[in-house]
Amino acid sequence: MNTVPDYRIRLGNKLPMNPEGDYVLYWMTAYRRLGWNFALQRSTEIARSLGKPLVILEILQVDYPYASPRLHAFILEGMAERSRALQGTPVVHYPFIEQEVGEGKGLLPELAGRSCCVVADDFPAFFLPRVVAAAGNRLKARLEIVDSNGLFPMAVADRTFNAAYHFRRFLQKNLPEYLVEAPEPDPLSHPLPSVDSALDPAVLRQWAPTSGPLLAGDLNALQALPLDVSVSKVRAEGGTSPARARLEGFLSNSLQRYHESGNSPDEDATSTLSPYLHFGNISSHQVFAEVAGQEGWTPLRLSDRADGARAGWWGMGPGAEAFLDQLVTWRELGFNMCSREKDYTEYGSLPDWARSTLEEHEGDPRSHLYTYDEFREARTHDPLWNAAQRQLLQEGMVHNYLRMLWGKKILEWTTSAREALEIMIDLNDRLALDGRDPNSYSGIFWCLGRYDRGWPERPVYGKVRSMSSERTRKKVTLEGYLARFGGDGPI
Numbered sequence: 001m002n003t004v005p006d007y008r009i010r011l012g013n014k015l016p017m018n019p020e021g022d023y024v025l026y027w028m029t030a031y032r033r034l035g036w037n038f039a040l041q042r043s044t045e046i047a048r049s050l051g052k053p054l055v056i057l058e059i060l061q062v063d064y065p066y067a068s069p070r071l072h073a074f075i076l077e078g079m080a081e082r083s084r085a086l087q088g089t090p091v092v093h094y095p096f097i098e099q100e101v102g103e104g105k106g107l108l109p110e111l112a113g114r115s116c117c118v119v120a121d122d123f124p125a126f127f128l129p130r131v132v133a134a135a136g137n138r139l140k141a142r143l144e145i146v147d148s149n150g151l152f153p154m155a156v157a158d159r160t161f162n163a164a165y166h167f168r169r170f171l172q173k174n175l176p177e178y179l180v181e182a183p184e185p186d187p188l189s190h191p192l193p194s195v196d197s198a199l200d201p202a203v204l205r206q207w208a209p210t211s212g213p214l215l216a217g218d219l220n221a222l223q224a225l226p227l228d229v230s231v232s233k234v235r236a237e238g239g240t241s242p243a244r245a246r247l248e249g250f251l252s253n254s255l256q257r258y259h260e261s262g263n264s265p266d267e268d269a270t271s272t273l274s275p276y277l278h279f280g281n282i283s284s285h286q287v288f289a290e291v292a293g294q295e296g297w298t299p300l301r302l303s304d305r306a307d308g309a310r311a312g313w314w315g316m317g318p319g320a321e322a323f324l325d326q327l328v329t330w331r332e333l334g335f336n337m338c339s340r341e342k343d344y345t346e347y348g349s350l351p352d353w354a355r356s357t358l359e360e361h362e363g364d365p366r367s368h369l370y371t372y373d374e375f376r377e378a379r380t381h382d383p384l385w386n387a388a389q390r391q392l393l394q395e396g397m398v399h400n401y402l403r404m405l406w407g408k409k410i411l412e413w414t415t416s417a418r419e420a421l422e423i424m425i426d427l428n429d430r431l432a433l434d435g436r437d438p439n440s441y442s443g444i445f446w447c448l449g450r451y452d453r454g455w456p457e458r459p460v461y462g463k464v465r466s467m468s469s470e471r472t473r474k475k476v477t478l479e480g481y482l483a484r485f486g487g488d489g490p491i
Contacts, residue, residue, distance in 0.1 A: 004042045004146065005181055007153050012120065012136025012143030017046075021116035021141070023053040023092075023198045027108065029132070030123035031148050032058070032078050033240050034085060034188060036283035038148035041187040043119040050116055053195040055092040056082075057111060062098040065127060066430045068231035069222040070396055074238035074433055076217035078281050081239040083215065090192045092199065097210040099225060107207045109139055114200060117142040121280070124154065124339035126436040150284050150332040152178055154339040161336055162351065163451055168329045169308035175328075176302055182285045231430060234396040236275060243276035247287060251294050259311075259322035263401040265481035270400055271323070275433035277331070278440075284327055291327075295320050326400075333451065334438030344441060345425060347418050354449025357462030358417040364459045368413045372423055375410060376431075384469040384478065385409050387485035389427075394485070396433040401476060407447030408467040412460050417448055 026043035034040065040056075047054040058079055060072070079095050086093040094111075098104045112118050112135075120132050122145045136143045147154050152175055161167035214221040219233055236242070250271040254261070261267035276282045291297075301315025310329075311321045343349045350358075370380055378389040388402040398406055411420040424444045429435040446452060454463035472478075 002045060004038050004045070005153065007155050008038050008147040009042065010122065010145050010155065012132060012145050013139065015142040017142050018116050019050050021052065022114045023055045023116065024050065025111055025115040025118045026054065026056045027118055027120045028056055028058050029128055030121035031280040032075070032082070033280055033282065034082060035185050036183050036286040037187065038183045039119055039121050039146035041184050042144065042146050044187045044190065044192060046117060046119070047192055048190065051193055052116055053090060053092065053193050053198045055094055055111065055198065056086070057094045057108065058096070059104045059107060060097045061104060062225055062227065063101045066228065066436070068228040068430070069219065069233045070231045070433070072222055072225070072227060073217035073233040074236070074275065074279060076215060077237050078239035078279065080216045081241060089188065090194045091188060092195050095210050095215055096207055097214055101226065104207065108135060110200070110203050112139040112141040115141050117144060120145050122147040122154070123149065124335060125438045125441065148183060148283065149335050151175060151288060151328055152332055154335055157336050160340045161333060164329055164333055165308040167333045167336065168310065169306050171329060172306035172308070172313050176299060179299060182289065183283065185286070234394070234433070236396060236433060238279060238281060240281045243273065243282035246272055246276065247282065247290055251290060255291065255294065255323060256317065256319045258319040262322060264476040265399045265402060266477035266479060272397065274439065275397065278434040278437040284331065287327060288324070291320050291324065330442065331439045334442035338438040338441065347421055350445065350448055350450055353454055354464055357454070357457070358448065358464060361460055361462040362416050366413060366460060369415065370413050375423055376427060380413065382409065382469050383482065383486050384472065387482050390485040392427070392431050396431060398432070399481070403443055404447065405467045405469065405472050407444055411447060421448060
């Protein structure tokens with residue numbers, strides 16, 4: 001029986017299922033969790049229906065774009081957690097971390113060749129779509145690609161949305177029927193066949209599964225790898241347990257005041273879940289379920305209107321409504337763009353009006369011009385911008401509201417919108433734990449006019465919305481934030 005909706009599954013090739021294979025292979029690349037995961041759920045269903053073991057493969061290359069101890073450690077901490085959780089179960093967890101470039105080449109095809117089929121994650125951004133598409137062409141096994149990104153299935157949208165208002169209105173009309181089809185919290189709770197000797201010993205010898213300090217993300221082990229060591233490991237720990245702890249803390253301490261305090265860095269009212277959502281350590285379905293449970297919500301409380309308004313549709317408290325607008329509307333708006341438009345990271349993907357007005361003002365005098373290195377090292381004249389960049393350097397994230405100011409000022413202090421875009425993407429993808437993600441690309445491009453409208457014309461910005469540090473200081477409380485990340489101390 002297939003409990004995963006058909007519209008969340010697409011085929012990566014035309015090969016049939018091989019019931020004589022030794023196991024079902026789940027190639028985990030984006031949904032790095034053992035629950036609330038349609039791809040894992042699909043894998044377990046196939047395994048049970050065929051009476052075959054389940055193998056979960058996680059390969060971590062050493063040369064993916066922006067590979068660093070920061071990103072590696074966050075991924076590996078979650079991988080080690082999954083490895084511990086699967087010990088003593090019928091499921092085989094196969095973690096393989098490259099220590100040299102190309103060391104893992106051939107592992108996936110070898111495992112796929114003896115499988116009944118391969119199930120993969122359908123993540124629409126960064127380099128993963130190319131890798132999965134290429135695998136479909138070369139694997140000698142059926143490849144099913146499963147969408148477990150958000151509450152609304154990517155394939156169901158009939159167009160690319162250019163404004164949050166229009167997408168919100170679309171969701172208000174269409175999302176309710178999909179809310180009842182959430183992934184199982186624990187798909188591994190159902191019995192699965194034992195492994196016995198399903199894996200080829202020759203494969204295990206050539207590509208020995210990783211264990212020990214490297215799998216745990218040990219700093220010394222990471223420093224021995226050919227990574228960008230200038231981007232250091234941060235305090236935030238990857239994995240589902242830390243993600244759940246953050247969610248629990250947010251629900252207990254901040255959800256009720258999110259609508260009032262979410263934009264204020266000193267109020268500490270944000271969820272800080274974006275890195276965990278990006279790396280798939282936690283599902284937006286689970287986050288939604290926890291919020292709904294705390295609010296005592298049922299679908300009967302949904303409003304029957306579809307007017308695109310940000311508040312009042314869910315039938316929850318104002319804090320929950322404001323948070324869900326970020327989790328569902330804004331986050332999934334980015335997935336809508338990335339899944340449908342191949343040029344989502346290119347300057348040419350900006351709306352015509354935004355490119356036109358930015359180019360008209362390209363020759364406007366700038367109050368300051370900074371190089372890439374000056375931006376990266378937080379060496380501008382603006383203490384607030386420097387503080388935001390220091391947070392990115394030190395913690396791998398920037399407060400939600402200040403990230404918008406961060407991007408707007410890069411536009412103001414560079415020679416062109418194209419240059420600003422290149423710097424924003426590089427800094428965000430290189431340094432942010434939640435970079436390389438549809439949601440973060442939405443934020444970057446919003447700074448240049450995507451999903452926005454024209455505003456009164458100003459120098460440099462043209463009709464693109466401007467922001468200033470002075471106005472930001474008046475709107476939100478920053479004393480504690482500046483005390484923490486400001487100053488001239490070491491980065």
